[in-house]
Amino acid sequence: MPLLVGVFEAPNKVVDVVGRLRSRGYDQLEVYSPAPFPEVDDALLERPSRVRLWTLLGGLLGVFTGFLMTIWMSNDWQINVGGKPFVSIPPYVILGFELTILFGGVLTVVALFVHGGLPHGKFGKHDLGYSPRFSAEEFGLTVRCKERDVAEIDALLRAFEAKEVSLVEP
Amino acid sequence: MTPPPAVAVADMMRPLPTTADSQINRDILSVMDRPTLPYWLLLGFLVVFVHAAGAVWVYQVYKGLGIAGYSHPIFWGVYIVTFVFWVGIAHAGTLISAILYLFRAKWRNAINRSAEAMTVFAVLTAAQFLGIHVGRIWKSYFILPYPNQRGLWVNFKSPLVWDTFAISTYGTISALFLFVGMVPDLAIARDRSTGWRKLLYTTLALGWNGSSKQWKSWNRTVLHLSGFATPLVLSVHSVVSWDFAMSIVPGWHATIFAPYFVAGAIFSGFAMVLTVMIPVRRIFGLEAYITDYHFDNMARFILLTSLIVGYSYTIEYFIAWYSGVEPEQTSFWYRAFGPYWISAWTMIICNAVIPQILWSKRARTSVPTLFVVSVFVNIGMWFERYVIIITGLSREYDPAVWGTYTPALPELAILAASFAFFAMFFVAFLKLFPVIAIAEVKELAIHERAHAQGGAH
Numbered sequence: 132m133p134l135l136v137g138v139f140e141a142p143n144k145v146v147d148v149v150g151r152l153r154s155r156g157y158d159q160l161e162v163y164s165p166a167p168f169p170e171v172d173d174a175l176l177e178r179p180s181r182v183r184l185w186t187l188l189g190g191l192l193g194v195f196t197g198f199l200m201t202i203w204m205s206n207d208w209q210i211n212v213g214g215k216p217f218v219s220i221p222p223y224v225i226l227g228f229e230l231t232i233l234f235g236g237v238l239t240v241v242a243l244f245v246h247g248g249l250p251h252g253k254f255g256k257h258d259l260g261y262s263p264r265f266s267a268e269e270f271g272l273t274v275r276c277k278e279r280d281v282a283e284i285d286a287l288l289r290a291f292e293a294k295e296v297s298l299v300e301p
Numbered sequence: 302m303t304p305p306p307a308v309a310v311a312d313m314m315r316p317l318p319t320t321a322d323s324q325i326n327r328d329i330l331s332v333m334d335r336p337t338l339p340y341w342l343l344l345g346f347l348v349v350f351v352h353a354a355g356a357v358w359v360y361q362v363y364k365g366l367g368i369a370g371y372s373h374p375i376f377w378g379v380y381i382v383t384f385v386f387w388v389g390i391a392h393a394g395t396l397i398s399a400i401l402y403l404f405r406a407k408w409r410n411a412i413n414r415s416a417e418a419m420t421v422f423a424v425l426t427a428a429q430f431l432g433i434h435v436g437r438i439w440k441s442y443f444i445l446p447y448p449n450q451r452g453l454w455v456n457f458k459s460p461l462v463w464d465t466f467a468i469s470t471y472g473t474i475s476a477l478f479l480f481v482g483m484v485p486d487l488a489i490a491r492d493r494s495t496g497w498r499k500l501l502y503t504t505l506a507l508g509w510n511g512s513s514k515q516w517k518s519w520n521r522t523v524l525h526l527s528g529f530a531t532p533l534v535l536s537v538h539s540v541v542s543w544d545f546a547m548s549i550v551p552g553w554h555a556t557i558f559a560p561y562f563v564a565g566a567i568f569s570g571f572a573m574v575l576t577v578m579i580p581v582r583r584i585f586g587l588e589a590y591i592t593d594y595h596f597d598n599m600a601r602f603i604l605l606t607s608l609i610v611g612y613s614y615t616i617e618y619f620i621a622w623y624s625g626v627e628p629e630q631t632s633f634w635y636r637a638f639g640p641y642w643i644s645a646w647t648m649i650i651c652n653a654v655i656p657q658i659l660w661s662k663r664a665r666t667s668v669p670t671l672f673v674v675s676v677f678v679n680i681g682m683w684f685e686r687y688v689i690i691i692t693g694l695s696r697e698y699d700p701a702v703w704g705t706y707t708p709a710l711p712e713l714a715i716l717a718a719s720f721a722f723f724a725m726f727f728v729a730f731l732k733l734f735p736v737i738a739i740a741e742v743k744e745l746a747i748h749e750r751a752h753a754q755g756g757a758h
Contacts, residue, residue, distance in 0.1 A: 165747070
């Protein structure tokens with residue numbers, strides 16, 4: 132299937148053209164942005180990122196580990212301080228807190244790898260539609276479509292102020 | 302619509318031109334250009350300095366801590382002072398990258414990368430001092446709860462154990478934060494480099510191409526890491542302060558210690574960012590990105606935290622008087638008028654008096670003034686920890702165990718080398734990685750351009 136690449140300068144045009152393309156039923160789209168633009172990403176993927184689930188999972192795992200570890204170890208090696216209870220919750224809150232952050236943070240980064248699809252592609256090889264221009268200041272929109280739709284999409288991209296449109300794969 | 306014949310589609314084939322680049326990329330990546338001779342000389346000097354201090358440390362391990370100035374009853378000296386100092390320096394990076402991120406303070410974009418890198422290197426420097434301070438370095442793993450044949454576990458009620466967890470969590474999270482934030486910029490560098498650099502950036506950029514899926518996860522990750530790092534940064538220096546405040550030593554046993562230390566940490570951290578970034582901006586010509594506006598904002602933070610620190614100094618004296626506890630009162634009298642009076646007054650003048658000049662807009666926008674103030678703050682904050690630790694220990698309750706402490710030469714050599722250690726990593730970082738967060742600066746530039754063109758954005 133042919134692959135078209137449109138080059139854009141303004142993020143709002145990318146948002147508009149993605150909306151139009153999707154309303155016409157073209158959904159094999161990919162956008163390459165030079166910087167974080169949440170509106171552009173939302174135009175393509177409206178589902179909230181799943182990273183949040185990993186953060187929650189990591190945080191819960193951390194807080195449970197923190198409290199269970201300290202309570203179990205205090206009972207396993209009992210230090211008698213003036214007959215006070217072996218387990219003392221207030222200082223263990225600090226351990227529970229630090230491990231919440233440690234586990235939550237690490238799993239959040241794991242989630243970036245899983246849901247962001249990193250590492251991406253073969254080592255040193257780019258996607259077909261990617262160009263170093265998209266790590267400069269331009270946006271790339273790639274559309275995979277049937278041969279008979281090429282002319283229509285070409286016209287549509289240009290109508291939304293695409294600077295250039297290329298067909299990189301017939 | 303009639304589909305065009307296949308031949309016509311093939312005729313439309315044309316490769317994507319790859320010429321376009323951006324001024325922002327060029328400017329910031331040019332910092333990493335081929336190092337000059339002065340750069341190599343500086344880096345070489347730092348490496349030699351660090352190794353010389355390493356030799357002093359090896360000698361100390363061989364001879365024992367007796368060669369440090371430790372003498373009864375003062376067994377926490379310059380090493381612990383310097384540990385607390387460097388942990389404090391680390392705090393500005395997280396404040397700038399996490400807290401200002403959550404507040405959507407966009408001015409942070411120009412300085413967050415360098416401040417995050419400073420955080421990682423400062424934590425690394427601080428961590429060295431834990432090893433240097435314990436006499437038997439080969440037993441330092443005893444602080445970790447690991448299964449052992451004796452069936453022992455660490456005492457989780459000890460603030461030193463809390464500190465171990467806090468500092469290692471802080472080191473891990475700030476390193477992850479630095480790396481995650483840098484991945485898009487590594488891809489920018491990858492697309493524009495050759496040779497061994499190409500290989501390095503291709504490896505570290507993990508095939509980043511800025512697709513929506515990647516940015517969407519990245520945005521969420523940075524948001525959550527910021528959310529975690531914000532309470533973490535407050536907790537780390539609170540825990541460090543509890544290393545002191547949980548004891549009953551006069552001058553240490555105060556509930557104000559946690560907020561007092563956190564404010565002091567942010568104060569010294571911002572000062573260090575200024576001390577480092579003023580020369581860096583000048584040398585690499587980054588005036589277009591790190592403007593006087595950024596320095597002005599940082600100066601305001603320094604002023605605010607200076608007021609909090611000054612207030613804490615006052616409250617410490619007030620509470621000592623108001624408590625009616627004689628050892629507490631004596632300890633604070635001793636602090637200001639005893640043999641350590643020079644350190645105490647250096648701390649008060651550098652931290653609470655000199656920064657008041659920043660009320661004036663002219664001082665905040667004068668780069669030389671800011672540089673001088675930031676150096677004074679660094680000196681003052683080192684002395685603050687020195688005053689708290691040394692005066693506290695030298696006059697406890699029983700006059701029979703009073704004593705004084707003077708730093709010995711090996712301690713001063715290792716203190717000086719800690720600055721070289723920190724600088725060594727930072728100087729190497731300057732030539733290896735983008736020192737300004739390129740993608741985030743670009744985000745602002747593209748938004749501004751869209752506005753200028755009257756887009757509905």
